[in-house]
């Protein structure tokens with residue numbers, strides 16, 4: 214008991230002081246000097262406020278650290294820090310029974326309380342969750358560095374836009390077919406790169422992403438080129454989410470006798486997207502316990518071992534590319550629906566880099582980490598909207614710091630324990 | 636027809652323009668322990684990998700249980716009851732000991748996984764103590780045991796081992812060879828590639844000596860141990 218008697222405040226106070234100064238340095242230029250046209254306006258109160266909050270947090274943490282409860286937490290973390298991948302055992306899932314319904318409940322109620330602006334942001338955030346999950350299969354699980362992931366995203370989005378234009382395809386058809394088409398593109402990319410690793414793979418995939426974008430940009434007759442293509446509003450049971458329905462159709466708001474509002478479309482998109490994301494998470498968790506998911510991770514860990522165990526590495530690599538591409542295509546459909554319009558600039562390399570950043574920050578291979586990282590990286594910039602000019606700078610700094618302090622990402626990858634109980 | 640479990644007839648293998656194996660012929664009968672010894676770069680690893688389809692034998696035939704496997708893809712060969720413990724162990728470092736063992740069942744499915752894992756833990760008590768430890772943190776000897784156990788999880792009829800004693804202390808090497816004898820006692824056929832000619836030839840029923848991609852000598856383990864040429868080249872010349 215003597216080890217944690219009454220907590221001392223001296224050390225935490227000193228640390229909080231240092232934290233305050235550091236936070237000032239970090240946030241000062243970003244939030245204190247706001248670009249206004251060509252002049253810079255000083256807003257010195259804001260960095261002080263942010264730094265105080267950060268320092269208070271550090272102080273609280275410093276004190277908490279000394280209580281018995283904090284010590285227990287620390288000990289647990291220290292134990293975890295020793296290894297790389299930890300393996301979930303059964304009892305950790307008990308918490309999930311409580312947390313998962315809660316998250317779902319929050320997720321479902323959000324669109325009814327959020328305003329249009331935030332609803333849009335939530336949709337984008339979920340789209341990036343989906344993209345992150347998809348790329349996580351390829352990079353995080355199978356260990357294949359893919360810098361052209363945005364290609365599949367584009368395929369999904371353009372499938373809906375062009376499908377609607379030429380074949381009269383709707384949202385639901387695209388939701389089923391676009392992932393399949395994207396998976397085919399995944400296979401097209403997968404075959405030539407079967408024998409490649411690391412840098413070479415990265416360069417080829419990068420090229421692939423650019424090729425798709427350039428084709429979309431330059432094939433004027435078919436894709437509309439830089440002008441892009443419009444995407445029809447989604448339907449539910451034949452009811453359209455648009456102000457005036459196409460001939461013969463009924464708009465959603467008329468059917469229910471509501472005032473027209475584009476919010477319905479957003480809500481609808483959000484809810485379907487939420488369901489898709491939840492199903493995807495469930496599916497991926499299951500997959501990781503099955504031979505295919507295990508084979509992906511085995512391939513990342515040691516290719517020679519895989520061969521000697523008779524794992525068909527062609528199938529394993531292709532399936533990783535295809536599964537990832539499929540998820541990317543799915544995300545593309547939602548993106549197109551949300552925007553109501555697609556053009557090639559949405560699918561440039563920066564997008565691939567952002568998705569990769571989500572996967573890396575999330576902790577390569579961790580589903581939960583990827584979800585958190587996607588939400589943080591897409592919602593945080595909105596929260597910091599005013600500092601948008603510094604977004605990319607902060608983003609880069611964050612990446613560098615993460616690689617120094619948490620090289621394995623936010624959340625330590627955790628595999629579902631797949632050995633059957635004895 | 637021959638009744639050999641594994642028969643290799645005059646195979647040549649190349650790495651690009653370089654010929655690594657020249658007309659190699661050998662056979663292993665059911666229940667035998669056969670060893671292949673040779674100096675660095677003689678082509679021992681190449682031979683094992685060729686049996687597993689990579690690189691492919693350009694000339695000649697490889698028969699396992701009387702069936703031609705020369706042109707089969709690697710994963711098909713593993714399904715037919717041949718297991719390879721690759722040189723340098725190659726366990727999955729990020730997975731636990733237990734998970735590594737489960738990975739070994741891939742060619743045959745999970746049906747007997749529980750039972751076989753238990754059997755492996757009996758054969759290697761060290762692994763049972765460390766079942767939840769990440770394999771990358773095991774000692775070299777433990778990793779080698781794990782690599783062998785993982786290969787056995789596929790219930791192979793025959794197991795190919797590439798230098799299991801590589802880089803291990805004499806005491807651990809001794810233990811590995813004891814284990815190999817136990818595995819042979821379980822009815823497995825063993826084809827062992829080794830630099831440690833002394834141990835290998837003492838264990839083996841028969842042996843082959845590979846020099847620059849060519850089989851130079853063959854005979855029973857005892858004969859080869861007594862052969863002055865072998866003593867000169869591989870046993871320190873006493």
Ligand SMILES: Nc1ncnc2c1ncn2[C@@H]1O[C@H](COP(=O)(O)OP(=O)(O)OP(=O)(O)O)[C@@H](O)[C@H]1O
Pocket residue numbers: 650653655673674675676677678679680681682722830
């Ligand atoms: N992937 C490769 N590409 C080109 N040459 C190779 C390759 N692998 C092996 N070789 C060459 O083939 C020859 C036989 O190599 P191998 O690895 O089979 O020898 P080894 O008998 O297993 O040697 P050691 O006892 O050192 O493991 C060597 O000359 C080697 O340089």
Ligand SMILES: [Mg+2]
Pocket residue numbers: 679680681722797798
């Ligand atoms: Mg070798």
